[in-house]
Amino acid sequence: MKRIVVASKNRNKIREISLALDSMGIEVLSLEQFDVPEAPETGDTFIENVYQKSYFYVKLIGLPVLSDDSGLVIDALEGAPGVYSSHFAGVGASDKDNIKRVITLLNNKKLKESGAAFKCFMMLTFPDLKGYWSQGELKGKVITKPRGAGGFGYDPIFIPVGDLRTLAEYTIDEKNRISHRGRALRKLVGILKGEADV
Amino acid sequence: MKRIVVASKNRNKIREISLALDSMGIEVLSLEQFDVPEAPETGDTFIENVYQKSYFYVKLIGLPVLSDDSGLVIDALEGAPGVYSSHFAGVGASDKDNIKRVITLLNNKKLKESGAAFKCFMMLTFPDLKGYWSQGELKGKVITKPRGAGGFGYDPIFIPVGDLRTLAEYTIDEKNRISHRGRALRKLVGILKGEADV
Numbered sequence: 255m256k257r258i259v260v261a262s263k264n265r266n267k268i269r270e271i272s273l274a275l276d277s278m279g280i281e282v283l284s285l286e287q288f289d290v291p292e293a294p295e296t297g298d299t300f301i302e303n304v305y306q307k308s309y310f311y312v313k314l315i316g317l318p319v320l321s322d323d324s325g326l327v328i329d330a331l332e333g334a335p336g337v338y339s340s341h342f343a344g345v346g347a348s349d350k351d352n353i354k355r356v357i358t359l360l361n362n363k364k365l366k367e368s369g370a371a372f373k374c375f376m377m378l379t380f381p382d383l384k385g386y387w388s389q390g391e392l393k394g395k396v397i398t399k400p401r402g403a404g405g406f407g408y409d410p411i412f413i414p415v416g417d418l419r420t421l422a423e424y425t426i427d428e429k430n431r432i433s434h435r436g437r438a439l440r441k442l443v444g445i446l447k448g449e450a451d452v
Numbered sequence: 453m454k455r456i457v458v459a460s461k462n463r464n465k466i467r468e469i470s471l472a473l474d475s476m477g478i479e480v481l482s483l484e485q486f487d488v489p490e491a492p493e494t495g496d497t498f499i500e501n502v503y504q505k506s507y508f509y510v511k512l513i514g515l516p517v518l519s520d521d522s523g524l525v526i527d528a529l530e531g532a533p534g535v536y537s538s539h540f541a542g543v544g545a546s547d548k549d550n551i552k553r554v555i556t557l558l559n560n561k562k563l564k565e566s567g568a569a570f571k572c573f574m575m576l577t578f579p580d581l582k583g584y585w586s587q588g589e590l591k592g593k594v595i596t597k598p599r600g601a602g603g604f605g606y607d608p609i610f611i612p613v614g615d616l617r618t619l620a621e622y623t624i625d626e627k628n629r630i631s632h633r634g635r636a637l638r639k640l641v642g643i644l645k646g647e648a649d650v
Contacts, residue, residue: 297497305499318648377585380648384586384639387575441582448646450516450578 257281258378261293261307261321270430271320274443283317290314300324300375303337304387308379318385320442322376324434326408328396330368331359339407349407356411357398370396370412374434376442386445390438405429455479456576459491459505459519468628469518472641481515488512498522498573501535502585506577516583518640520574522632524606526594528566529557537605547605554609555596568594568610572632574640584643588636603627 256279260268263286272282293310297303303323312319325339335342335356343351360368372392379385393415400410402422409421414432421429430436444450454477458466461484470480491508495501501521510517523537533540533554541549558566570590577583591613598608600620607619612630619627628634642648 297500299495299497299500299503301503302495302497302500305497382639383589384584384643384648386583386643386648387585388582391581441580445582445584450582450584 257283258318258320259283259285259288259311259315261285261311261319267435270436271439274439275446278443278446282320285311288315295323298337300337300373301377301387304375304377305379308377308385309383312379312381312383316381318381319379320376321379322374322435322438324372324374324438326370326372326396326412328356328368328370330363330365331356334359353400353408353411356396356408357400360396360398365398367395367397370394372408372412372434374438376435376438378442378446386442388438388441388445390434390436390441392432392434392437455481456516456518457481457483457486457509457513459483459509459517465633468634469637472637473644476641476644480518483509486513493521496535498535498571499575499585502573502575503577506575506583507581510577510579510581514579516579517577518574519577520572520633520636522570522572522636524568524570524594524610526554526566526568528561528563529554532557551598551606551609554594554606555598558594558596563596565593565595568592570606570610570632572636574633574636576640576644584640586636586639586643588632588634588639590630590632590635 258280260271260282262268263284268282268284275282290311293307295303295306297306300323304321307321308319325336327333327336341347343355374390377385377387394413396411397413402410402420404424405422412421414421456478458469458480460466461482466480466482473480488509491505493501493504495504498521502519505519506517523534525531525534539545541553572588575583575585592611594609595611600608600618602622603620610619612619
């Protein structure tokens with residue numbers, strides 16, 4: 255059986271990716287199964303961070319590595335929080351802190367909402383430094399009044415385009431179907447299966 | 453016949469890529485065949501520049517786009533000139549000017565040589581934002597006394613590992629066989645042909 259390592263210890267993420275690759279006879283391993291330090295993440299773009307992570311683990315482990323980086327890009331904040339999404343309010347900040355900082359910045363601009371998108375960049379890297387990549391996006395808007403108890407991160411202030419509910423008001427299945435990471439993953443699986451049109 | 457656009461107007465580059473993809477029934481088009489502006493190139497890493505270029509042209513043209521970015525990375529100069537290789541001595545600088553700047557910086561450090569590598573990052577991008585990528589590298593050293601009349605760019609001061617000649621003393625065929633771009637291209641063709649090991 256073929257094996258890849260997902261550059262993450264998040265069990266939900268590992269499970270989601272396992273499900274997608276299982277039918278191709280690919281076994282998905284977690285970083286938890288290896289005794290490796292944390293990869294640096296110093297890029298100022300998603301793609302740079304993903305490549306940095308991939309390169310770091312593929313050199314250490316010697317197996318193909320699947321990495322992703324994602325975040326929320328808000329129009330009115332010139333693309334912030336972007337690559338800083340997970341620690342926008344500082345190192346160790348909670349989801350609530352991060353959301354609060356976004357709301358404060360929008361309030362400062364006298365805005366109640368702004369166009370926004372969740373973006374995900376995904377890369378499968380082979381030890382000889384080549385691979386596949388994909389980008390997934392979920393467009394919508396952010397609002398300054400959080401709603402909903404599901405999801406995580408910025409979900410309580412993000413409303414997908416064409417809906418009235420925040421992502422935190424979606425079921426997990428509903429969210430997986432449209433999420434930026436779900437979309438990137440399905441594209442990557444497609445290209446792995448030879449579905450690209452060249 | 454399938455078609456891709458190479459994000460370049462350099463005829464030598466187009467020819468090299470055409471030769472590699474011809475056997476796969478892929479027709480290679482040049483940017484010269486399209487009336488499009490020049491892509492921005494503002495990243496501070498090769499991968500970011502390649503993605504920026506790919507994204508720009510794939511959105512404008514709607515066909516798969518093959519882009520690359522490459523440069524010389526010098527150990528003693530903390531990776532410079534890197535993404536600034538083509539204009540290290542300023543906008544519009546000649547190869548000679550750029551070489552002179554490298555030599556000056558090495559002289560300032562009282563160095564006669566330094567470890568270095570030519571690096572190339574290559575990406576094939578489909579209009580729905582997914583694709584293939586590869587990285588090619590040629591390791592060696594730079595010296596402060598230029599030699600040879602062939603090649604271009606920093607070739608007269610670059611000596612590939614295991615050799616005594618500078619790249620400017622290679623024939624074109626010899627250079628293509630070992631060059632960073634040649635290596636990246638062969639890897640990309642390999643993965644296009646399904647030769648990756650997952």
